[in-house]
Amino acid sequence: MxxxxxxxxxxxxxxxxxxxxxxxxxxxxxxxxxxxxxxxxxxxxxxxxxxxxxxxxxxxxxxxxxxxxxxxxxxxxxxxxxxxxxxxxxxxxxxxxxxxxxxxxxxxxxxxxxxxxxxxxxxxxxxxxxxxxxxxxxxxxxxxxxxxxAALTPYSAIKKSLPKLMPDEFVVVIGVGGLGHVAVQILREMTGAAIIACDVTEDKLEFAKSLGAAYTVNSKDADAAEQILKIAGIQKVKVVLDFVGATPTIELGTKIVSMDGDLTIVGLGGGYYEYSMNGLPFGVSMSNPYWxxxxxxxxxxxxxxxxxxxxxxxxxxxxxxxxxxxxxxxxxxxxxxxxxx
Ligand code: NAD
Ligand code: ZN
Missing domain, CATH: 3.90.180.10 (Medium-chain alcohol dehydrogenases, catalytic domain)
Structure with missing residues (x-):
């Protein structure tokens, strides 16, 4: 065969x-x-x-x-x-x-x-x-x-954060590929949170909008974190779902996640993160779910x-x-x- x-x-x-x-x-x-x-x-x-x-x-x-x-x-x-x-x-x-x-x-x-x-x-x-x-x-x-x-992995990651994904909160999806494009739809259907999608090309950002993202930001932009924080305001982003997992996307996540938020790294992009006392807001749960x-x-x-x-x-x-x-x-x-x- x-x-x-x-x-x-x-x-x-x-x-x-x-x-x-x-x-x-x-x-x-x-x-x-x-x-x-x-x-x-x-x-x-x-x-x-x-x-x-x-x-x-x-x-x-x-x-x-x-x-x-x-x-x-x-x-x-x-x-x-x-x-x-x-x-x-x-x-x-x-x-x-x-x-x-x-x-x-x-x-x-x-x-x-x-x-x-x-x-x-x-x-x-x-x-x-x-x-x-x-x-x-x-x-x-x-x-x-x-x-x-492509659906089960984001579903399981999102399910853990459901109690935090209330309609007055923001959620960021980094990487709108195989997993990320389903993540946007699961968030749209199962939560009231406003979805901000990040990718590196305009077509992927347009695609994310068509699936239910309210906002998009090109994560290649040097000021991507500032753009996201401007959208989310003082409360910052309650849940960040990183479907890339490279050092720059993990860094982006640490800059935008709110106190008591979830920083969920699904992507296996070989990223590096060094914990330091002041590197993350208080109460953040950082996790690396598998499937x-x-x-x-x-x-x-x-x-x-x-x-x-x-x-x-x-x-x-x-x-x-x-x-x-x-x-x-x-x-x-x-x-x-x-x-x-
Ligand atoms: P994919 O290639 O379909 O999609 C990746 C997307 O990320 C693309 O749209 C690409 O343009 C975008 N991207 C690349 N660099 C970026 C950046 N710096 N900022 C924003 N977006 C960027 O990949 P996939 O199949 O969806 O898998 C995504 C990752 O998740 C891979 O690393 C994969 O190995 C991993 N994965 C993990 C699990 C798990 O259980 N933890 C399960 C499946 C896949
Ligand atoms: Zn067993």
Whole structure:
């Protein structure tokens, strides 16, 4: 079968000779409908963050059940499902709470399909347990695939800050890409806070406005922090969601966040922050959330089925994978790219 494989630092190739797996026990074989292209793939490809492993890329996956192992009773051929991405042990306390993104055994198990183990940029994908599937009912797997990360990750980050996102407050979204464009919509639907979106190109800022941002600021501007503080006034920004995570965006966040605010760094841009007593207003919670829980993914499917959020997608074939990663390096993708067989 055809698949997009990672062979090492800056080496991604499309192969045609992978054997179609057979599911055993609780495993499920999916026929892939779509696999989202996440910026985390670029951290793996360009920065070699997973080391010397060889595997199929794609950690945002959706498709149809093709075949189930002999102990699977809850799914049948043809069911449309998402694959929950962070594969935990399934047994420890965080996993029992459905937070497999924080599984106690993550360091031994790795990070899941497409992140060291075989993922979904493949005609068929083997999922280790039916526990990791979430039904999508009438949603199209091609459009739904990015719900598993581009929507789940901002959803989980925003949910933690909901009590602070009142209608008289301001929230800043830095980076209106795959994750950020969904974050703006989740904030629009689930909170009353005024949304200020930051990115580095005019098209991304226009895009953010079309999705519900009340204000936009180009974070390349030397006075970006001053522009944001002028909008928010003396109360400053209650919640900053940084979907870039580079040193300049983290610095921007520390300048605009209010006392008792949340500075949430989701982006894995390799940024550096040195804590100092006077560096942050009092009461600020700085956090680095990772992905979201299985039950939160079910909630995200609810948002999509009610048409409260939609993923803007650019659709490509597996054969175009390298071309798509290049578009992403240049910041040219509007919303999320999804690869299909
Ligand atoms: P993307 O490439 O789709 O979007 C990134 C956006 O940020 C682009 O619109 C780009 O123009 C913008 N940008 C770049 N530099 C900027 C700056 N200085 N100021 C403002 N905007 C800037 O990326 P994505 O797939 O949305 O991922 C975003 C980040 O989140 C990546 O680092 C990714 O690895 C990370 N991520 C983290 C988690 C997690 O669980 N913590 C999950 C998924 C992705
Ligand atoms: Zn676990």
């Amino acid at each position: 055809k698949a997009v494989r990672y062979f090492g630092h800056k080496d991604v190739r499309v192969v045609n000779d992978l054997e179609k797996p057979t599911p055993k026990g609780d495993e499920v074989l999916l026929k892939i409908g779509g696999a989202g292209v996440c910026h985390s793939d670029l951290h793996i490809i360009d920065e070699g963050t997973v080391g010397d492993l060889v595997f199929t890329l794609g950690h945002e996956n959706a498709g149809w059940v093709e075949e189930v192992g002999d102990t699977v009773t809850d799914y049948k051929k043809g069911d449309a499902v998402l694959v929950y991405g962070p594969w935990g042990c399934g047994h420890c306390k965080p996993c029992q709470q459905s937070k497999e993104n924080y599984c106690n055994h993550q360091s031994e198990l790795g990070y899941g399909g497409g992140l060291g183990l075989d993922g979904g940029m493949s005609e068929y994908m083997l999922v280790p347990s039916s526990r990791l599937l979430v039904p999508i009912h009438d949603l199209d797997p091609v459009i739904a695939a990015p719900l598993t990360d 979201g829980s299985r039950t939160e993914l079910m909630e995200v499917v609810g948002l999509a089925r009610q048409k409260k959020i939609h993923i803007e997608i650019e659709q490509y074939k597996f054969d175009q994978a390298n071309e798509v990663y290049d578009r992403m390096r240049q910041g040219k993708i509007k919303g999320r790219a999804v690869l299909t067989p």
